[in-house]
Amino acid sequence: MTKFSEIDRLAISTIRLLAVDEVSTANSGHPGAPLGLAPAAHVLFRQLKFNPKNPEWINRDRFVLSNGHAVALLYAMLYLSGYDFTLDDLKKFRQLGSKTPGHPEFELPGVEVTTGPLGQGICNAVGLAIAQANFAAKYNKPGYTLSDSYTFAFLGDGCLQEGVSSEASSLAGHLQLGNLIAIHDDNKITIDGPTSYSFTEDVAKRYESYGWEVLYVENGDSNLEAIAEALEQAKQSKNKPTLIQLRTTIGFGSLNEGTSSVHGSPLKPDDVKQLKKSFGFNPEESFVVPQEVYDFYNKSIIEPGTKANQEWDALFAKYSSNFPELGAEVSRRLEGKLPSGWESALPTYTPGDSAVASRKLSEIVLSKIFDNIPELIGGSADLSPSNLTRVSDAVDFQPKSTGLGDYSGRYIRYGVREHGMGAIMNGISAFGANFRPYGGTFLNFVSYAAGAVRLAALSGHPVIWVATHDSIGLGEDGPTHQPIETLAHFRALPNIQVWRPADGNEVSAAYKVALESKHTPSIIALSRQNLPQLEGSSIEKAAKGGYVLKNPSGAAPDLILVSTGSEVGIVVEAAKKLESTKSLKVRVVSLPDFHTFGLQSKEYKLSVFPDGVPILSVEVLSTFGWSKYAHESFGLDRFGASGKGPAIYEHFGFTPSGIAEKAEKVVAFYKGKKIISPVNKAL
Amino acid sequence: MTKFSEIDRLAISTIRLLAVDEVSTANSGHPGAPLGLAPAAHVLFRQLKFNPKNPEWINRDRFVLSNGHAVALLYAMLYLSGYDFTLDDLKKFRQLGSKTPGHPEFELPGVEVTTGPLGQGICNAVGLAIAQANFAAKYNKPGYTLSDSYTFAFLGDGCLQEGVSSEASSLAGHLQLGNLIAIHDDNKITIDGPTSYSFTEDVAKRYESYGWEVLYVENGDSNLEAIAEALEQAKQSKNKPTLIQLRTTIGFGSLNEGTSSVHGSPLKPDDVKQLKKSFGFNPEESFVVPQEVYDFYNKSIIEPGTKANQEWDALFAKYSSNFPELGAEVSRRLEGKLPSGWESALPTYTPGDSAVASRKLSEIVLSKIFDNIPELIGGSADLSPSNLTRVSDAVDFQPKSTGLGDYSGRYIRYGVREHGMGAIMNGISAFGANFRPYGGTFLNFVSYAAGAVRLAALSGHPVIWVATHDSIGLGEDGPTHQPIETLAHFRALPNIQVWRPADGNEVSAAYKVALESKHTPSIIALSRQNLPQLEGSSIEKAAKGGYVLKNPSGAAPDLILVSTGSEVGIVVEAAKKLESTKSLKVRVVSLPDFHTFGLQSKEYKLSVFPDGVPILSVEVLSTFGWSKYAHESFGLDRFGASGKGPAIYEHFGFTPSGIAEKAEKVVAFYKGKKIISPVNKAL
Structure with missing residues (x-):
């Protein structure tokens, strides 16, 4: 069990004040949650496995800040933990062109996913945990644990209120993702005021109903031992994701602690001063990091992480010589390359071929490429027989104990959870290892997931939406199911392909371009009705759009x-x-x-x-x-x-x-x- | 307690076979849920208060079919219950131009809300229940109970998996809506297969965690007494909404009962025949309604409902003479008219007036009209201080016991639940009595509610989205919060106004046109930053769009x-x-x-x-x-x-x-x- 001492308290005060200084200097941002969550962040980072000089290390633990508005805390943590941030970056918080924008952005070092739109991050975390479980099931060998990382997430009351998090949390419980640990910043405050205004449900009971382990930390403001113990216990929960209910005080230490006024506005200058004083810091100085805090982070966090990465590299070298095929496959995936020649499996058609619904043409493509691209991981929001997304020999991604599949399976039964599916796919993609998730639903219901689709485009997660029943051509289900505005909506979104292929060659082209895109998601709109194979189409021509x-x-x-x-x-x-x-x-x-x-x-x-x-x-x-x-x-x-x-x-x-x-x-x-x-x- | 006999069983068989015949004749549709839910529908309609000749009667009980794909059941019920449907309409199920489209549509007699997109209906039901509670709190007087109706909803596993239903259900529990009774068709089957594939959460426990009463009916296929008893008990639950978990067999009686194959495809002809035979019907006949079933529905359902409506009319006449002002207000609202001259309160501006953020201009409009339009019922998805949607003297819609407001309050604390808010607003609007809901969030997060916005446009619910922080002008929160595609998305949607006013006169114009629209929803996009009052603008000109x-x-x-x-x-x-x-x-x-x-x-x-x-x-x-x-x-x-x-x-x-x-x-x-x-x- 981790022991804590004065240096930990000094580090926590440092983190709190860095975050406050960021917000004050920017005169914009959210000081409340960082003040409340700094102890948990510090305790978590003390046992988080990562190498700040190699942020892409595949076996790092992932940390997701689902309440992305607390980003000032994240930047402070990443800076102290040796990621490529400077104090100067922190001083430019929220300024145009700086490395420290107003919410966490995927492309920044150490930021696992873009967050801010509430509810998304915890779902991304579910996706990260699925990806880890799949990667481990596929590549771990006795004596060669290539993958055993955890995914941690902080989330606030807002994240818990959003329906998208309910969807993904229910699925995470079903999937028994023991590698997922979420920490609820239970500070009882939202922007409108106390949670008693609108959010009086029993969160713990709800998560238990999903099949999660729920733990409590009564005093998240200062009981570091209790936080560490809860994290330790959560890691022991092998067949259940864990929610730690961490009671904190929003804006801890500020004059208005515990109220909504510290949520989203900078603290007043006098308040900052008294805060620094009460933490034993010079009230006239800003962005202060005591040398012993740097030293402590170096010794307790950065060095062990770097060493763990080196050990993993050595292990993987041995793995590659003992399992040359798998080793080469892992290396290829880590380089972000598809198997060479994969596209030769794409079917082509001539006008003499029979008319086929493009959803069926999509199924044919998937069945031709699924076995050859192990990073493809599919699924559907409960419409598998309609979306035709499940190739016939697919194994379901399920806990083995269910008898329905295992974690090496690459077909996810998302249930009727389009938005959750979208956000989970983003998380799977963010894991790395070239994971290429695709998910099916009716085109009209991709709109349910608009929030997640937008974040895929913004973050550059090249996920694929298999969007069937793409028009009035679906027939009898009628106007509630027939898309009208859907294509326009997504065509107006930057950085996303919105394919509507006309025949077999165009379906192949859509998959070709979509899969070759490294930073652009796609929606492939597909018909329910049969379409003729056209004279004049080809993969090459259609690939021009x-x-x-x-x-x-x-x-x-x-x-x-x-x-x-x-x-x-x-x-x-x-x-x-x-x-x-x-x-x-x-x-x-x-x-x-x-x-x-x-x-x-x-x-x-x-x-x-x-x-x-x-x-x-x-x-x-x-x-x-x-x-x-x-x-x-x-x-x-x-x-x-x-x-x-x-x-x-x-x-x-x-x-x-x-x-x-x-x-x-x-x-x-x-x-x-x-x-x-x-x-x-x-x- | 209702007694059941052979006639009830005959009626249920009739309903089951009408639904099956609808689907078979159309050769399209969903026979499974109607076969499973017919007993519950029959028992419910036996105690439902409505007048089929006056479907708009304000004190009718509302019935929402959240699993809208079971619509063949609804048409059968509405037909037998005397609504303006003929057997011929049922025979044209799902045909172009018929009165019986593939999912329930709001404009049809007896259809309270358009459903089909899963999860929406139960949220609409929450909105209907809120509207009823508000209407009753405002207008009921001792001895004059103008409003005491219930809202009932059927919902399937799919509705429960959708996050939007989680949002609204959590809020309904918080709001202690005792007038809301939901019946979960617990048939353990979704399109993909058994719910064990993706949905193993403890639904009852989850709803308890929201603050709902949860009741069980073990045999929903035939234990009519148990269903009636559960409904009766649910009505007694005055401070909690109720979820009845009704165990049913999907496709009851068909050869494939209890499997996903009966969910969404017509039964085979042989299967239909054996079903009719086993129910004691002639296997060669279709669309058969025994005369005694007509008679029973007339006597037990239609006549009592008609009488109740007549009694209400008499009560309201007395009410109007005893409370002439309130009576006139109710009459006006029932006619769907705004208070005459309401628009004279709209502020106008000249170029000399100071620059003001349009979100603030919106607040000024709301504060000028809120008191004069009692059917305005506002709220925000936890951004009240940012959206400026709460006028200063508003009372919150809250259970009185919380000390935070009461049911006559017209400001709803939706929590961070944009999609739920949208679907609830649709339900409030669908209640009638000219309810005009508005709800605030950031423009970018209206996208979270795309599913509900689309249904507002499709159904013609004239709800208003107060969508602030409408561009990069919001500043530091950055790209996760800055809309790019949002206006294009909704401009491409039919039947919706998407206002982006430039100054005070244009804000007034937006509200004027939006509020005068009887069947068109609006989004009003508003700035965070100050905007000058323009030379050349006027309400009249801007009202042309x-x-x-x-x-x-x-x-x-x-x-x-x-x-x-x-x-x-x-x-x-x-x-x-x-x-x-x-x-x-x-x-x-x-x-x-x-x-x-x-x-x-x-x-x-x-x-x-x-x-x-x-x-x-x-x-x-x-x-x-x-x-x-x-x-x-x-x-x-x-x-x-x-x-x-x-x-x-x-x-x-x-x-x-x-x-x-x-x-x-x-x-x-x-x-x-x-x-x-x-x-x-x-x-």
Whole structure:
């Protein structure tokens, strides 16, 4: 059992005051939680396994600050623990361009996941714990424990109130993740005031109902032994995640401790002074770290961590010579490389091949690549038979005792928990080892997970959403299930691919680009209904995000029809009709992903959408945003309807003749007008 | 205590077979849950208080089918209970244009809320219960119980797995909503298979931890007495909502009962036949309702309900003469009318007035109208001091015993539960009595509630989201909190106003249009930073959604700058700069709401955006969708940054000179080109 002494108390005061100084200097931020949580952070870091000079070491313990607004505490900890931060960085807290932004960001050294939006971090922690369990189950060998790290998370009342954390916590209990330890900063205060205003549930009982071990620390402000003991006990809980309820005082030591006024505003100068005085520091000095605190952190934290990393390196070298294949696989994964030649397994199609629903085409891709890419780890939010995300020989990721699978399994039964799934996938990706999670749900319900999708894009977690039932084409389930705004929503989000492939080659292209992306997540929107294999498609062309599928023979086109997914085949028929009955020359463009197309050169984009030709987009969803690539849009700026898929398409006019009718109007309207291509821009 | 006999069993068999016939005739839908839940539905409807000929009767009991996929059951119940459905409607289940779509839709008689997206219905039920408690607290008088109705909900395992239901259920326990009774269809099956795959938590214990009463019915398939007893006991639970765990067999009676295969696919014809036979029905007949079942429903359900409604009408007439003011208020609310002249309280501003943050302007509006509109019921997801949603003399909606407020209070402390708040607001609105809920959070976190916002738009619940901190202008909290895609997301959603007002007059206009909308929800995006009062703005002009704020003197404009919210003031400065230093004639258009502007005549829109003039949009969020109204866009197609708000604006070039620079490029690019207005379209 760790012993604590004066140096620990001095270190804790140092941490508290560093955080307070950060917030005061910035004149912005959250001093309350750092003051309350500094003791827990210090005790935790004293037994956390990491090497600050190698923040990517795969067997480090992970620490997630789910209450990301307490980031001033995290920066203080990372600085003292030897990560690549300087005191100067801390002094620039929350300033533009500094290394210490207002919430933790994934790309910073020692920051495991981006947090701030409440509830996400604890779910990421569940993902990290799943990844660790899977990695260990796959690669550990007797005498060669490559992976035995823990995931720790701090979370506040806000995180516990968010539904997303309920979803992931319930699943974590089901999965018996003993490697997950969460510390609830039970300070009884939220922004509005005391938790008695809105949050009077029995949190401990709730977590027990999920199958967690729940421990208590009555005095988290100063009882370091009790904190250490709880952590130790939590580590012994092998088949249950642990929640430690840590009673703390928000803004500990400040004049307004224990109230909401210390949550999110800097302390007043006088308050800072009395705080420093009461902690035995000079009230006139800021950002003070006593040398003995540096020494202590060096000796007790940095050196043991560095040594542990070195020992692991030696172990892994021996492992690699005893298990050369697995060793090479681990090395490859640690380098973030996919197995070479993996993409040769991607299926290709010719127009003679039969029409297939793109959700089924997605299943075919997954079944071809699943065995060869051990870092693929799939799942679905309880729609496996509809999303077709589970390849037939997949093993479920389950505790062995359930008889339903084991931790080496790579298919996760997420339950009806889309948002939790999204945040867990982000955590799995953040673990490293090239983990590539994918998860299925209906496209319309990716919106439930908007918070997690946004963080994937912001953090650059290249997770893949397998989003089936992507339009009114799903039919009878009706408008509650038919996406309208969904593609526009995610197309407007930076750094995310939003694929809507039109046939088999395009589905393969979507997976190819998505999997080759190291820092960009993807949504792949897939149909329930069968789609024909198109003349003119190829993986190579579709991998550009947009391309000319069909050109009129001879002269320049009178019209360009641009479309995506299930409408491309109908548009091809419309183009034929316009050519044969109206002698119009029509180019058809397939644009499966706006994001990837947007990355192409202006020359290429102009070659697809040249000046002088009117462009009509056709997609059975909101037209919003289509004016980026089209002069006119035919879409669905209303909610859908319940009925048979083909009947709904007919009803709204998405048929070859319905489209041809719109097309004729467009050609007539633009006749004689000087037309500028929508990709030909001043800015 | 209700007694049950053979007629009840016959009615239940009738209901089961009606549902099965609906699904079979449609060859689409979910037979499993209706077969399992028919007994509970029958027992519940036997004691439910409603008048099928007056589905809007304010003191009816509400029934919410949170597992909306079991809708075939609901249609059967509504049909037998005398609502405006025919057998023919049931025969057209899930057909295009029928009155029986694939999930329950709000506008149908007897359908209290639209359900299908899991988890929402139970939260709506919490909102209905809040509304009832508030309505009763406000209007009931000794001897005049105008309101004492209950809200009942069925929910499945899927609803319980969704985080949104956790949020609302925790709050319902805190609020001690004794008028809320939920029945968990505990059938142990989800789409993926047995709940043991992903959902092994102790649901009863969890609901107890929220402060609910939990009751059990061991045999929900046939023990009608036990179901009735549980309902009776639940009604006695005055200070706690009740969850009844009802053990049922999914697909009861079918050959595959108790498995996931009966969840979402029609039964095979042979299975239907054996089912009918075993229930004593002719296997060759469909949609059979024995006359005695009609008679029984008439006598036991329809007649008592109609009578109760008549008695209530008489009571209300007496009430109105004894309490004329309150009576008139109730009548007005039941007619769905706001107090006449309410809008005269809306503040107006002139350019001489000081610069104010629009979140503060919103607070001023609320404080002016809150007392005069008793149907306004506000709240915030734990950001009251930031969203400024709580007017100073508001009373909290809280159980009286807490000492924090009472049920007549109209300010709800939602806690950090954005999605729950959204779904609860939808339920409050669905109660009727003209309830107008509004709820605050940061704009970026409205995305957490995307599922509920979508249902507000689809159902036409005119709720108002007070969405502050609407851009990078929020400053130091950084990219995790700064919306980028959010406005585009909701602008792409049908039937929703997305306001981003530029000054005080525009804030008043946003509230005016939002509150006058009977079937359209709104999001009002508001700034953290101060905004100047603009020359040229007015409530009347802004209420058109977009208008010419400033025209160049003399000749036609060389350029139109269109903008929203906090950027409009900067754009006005840019326009002045361009006029004074470059002699460019610049029109400035303010476009606070795309939706409302889109409803104006083409002539009006062309008067704002005429042919022949290049248009540049300026908004510090995603440019996606702006090409609808602009040829060129200056925005932020990347994530934001942590720093002081003004520094970030400067950094990204959103300053008068930064905008002027872009504007010059645009003018140069379009010089000599024939320019078509983006609102001048063929389609």
